[in-house]
Amino acid sequence: MLKTEMKFQYKEFYADNRFSVYIKKIWILDNLANPERIAGRQVLPNGCFNIAVIEGNGLIIKHMGWEKNLLNGSYFCGQMTQGLSVEILSYSKATIVQLHPWTPAHFSVADMSKFTDQIVPFEMLEIGSDHFSKLPGRSYKEIYKTFLLLFGPMMQEGSTQELIYRASSLLVESNGSLQILKLSEYLGCSSRHLQKIFKKHIGISPKQLSLILRLRDTVDSIAYRQKDILSITDLALNSDFFDQAHFINAFRSFAKVSPKKINIPDYFISFKK
Numbered sequence: 001m002l003k004t005e006m007k008f009q010y011k012e013f014y015a016d017n018r019f020s021v022y023i024k025k026i027w028i029l030d031n032l033a034n035p036e037r038i039a040g041r042q043v044l045p046n047g048c049f050n051i052a053v054i055e056g057n058g059l060i061i062k063h064m065g066w067e068k069n070l071l072n073g074s075y076f077c078g079q080m081t082q083g084l085s086v087e088i089l090s091y092s093k094a095t096i097v098q099l100h101p102w103t104p105a106h107f108s109v110a111d112m113s114k115f116t117d118q119i120v121p122f123e124m125l126e127i128g129s130d131h132f133s134k135l136p137g138r139s140y141k142e143i144y145k146t147f148l149l150l151f152g153p154m155m156q157e158g159s160t161q162e163l164i165y166r167a168s169s170l171l172v173e174s175n176g177s178l179q180i181l182k183l184s185e186y187l188g189c190s191s192r193h194l195q196k197i198f199k200k201h202i203g204i205s206p207k208q209l210s211l212i213l214r215l216r217d218t219v220d221s222i223a224y225r226q227k228d229i230l231s232i233t234d235l236a237l238n239s240d241f242f243d244q245a246h247f248i249n250a251f252r253s254f255a256k257v258s259p260k261k262i263n264i265p266d267y268f269i270s271f272k273k
Helices: 139-154 159-173 182-185 190-202 206-223 231-238 244-255
Strands: 002-005 008-014 023-031 038-043 049-056 059-063 065-072 072-076 084-090 092-099 119-121
Touching: 002 244, 008 139, 023 139, 059 119, 084 159, 092 139, 159 182, 159 190, 182 190, 182 206, 206 231, 206 244, 231 244
Parallel strands: none
Antiparallel strands: 002 008, 008 023, 023 092, 038 084, 049 072, 049 092, 059 065, 059 084, 072 119
């Protein structure tokens, strides 16, 4: 799939079935052939982590009061709780491996709460930095293969990983509509314990992940017109909000605009599968 703006290309490639349990997709912001920068675009959270391989002049990211110029190299992107602004400089490209919320728990013992709303050089994870430093300029297939070769042998299974996988995958499948208390009861653990392991291994609480998933589903429903009537009331109810003011405030914090003023072309939105 491909959509074009001038010489800029946005592409998506989904992981092979056998690896899709860890990798959701690879998405590419390709401005390598463009002498102009792509500015004024937003990326919204969807509950996933990302590993970004940057080549060329780089990207400028603005988020929650900070600004970073991502130069040639590899970066780890933690959980984002709000939309971020992305400017793709001329002759630049970002190849991004998107990981499910539960994936880092299987290969890293790092405290993921330290990376929430942050983008850091990949070497800060202290794993595989030599391999990832050589990735800029490689094709998405080579980047994907490197990820599998590096992390495949490191993948760990245990009771904690299993609980994180079951809990977060159930939230993803329900688009965040599953109540946290019911989720913890179903999993046979306390909501306090669930929150503790989520903060450590995902970086945000189950409630925060649920909210992100609900709001992102609302944006997708607007983008793809899944509902015939898109009133504020309908959007709020479909997102399991029973207070319009609360819904509008949460949406504005998430997407930087109200649900009625969102302009989808201003955002990098995943293709409809």
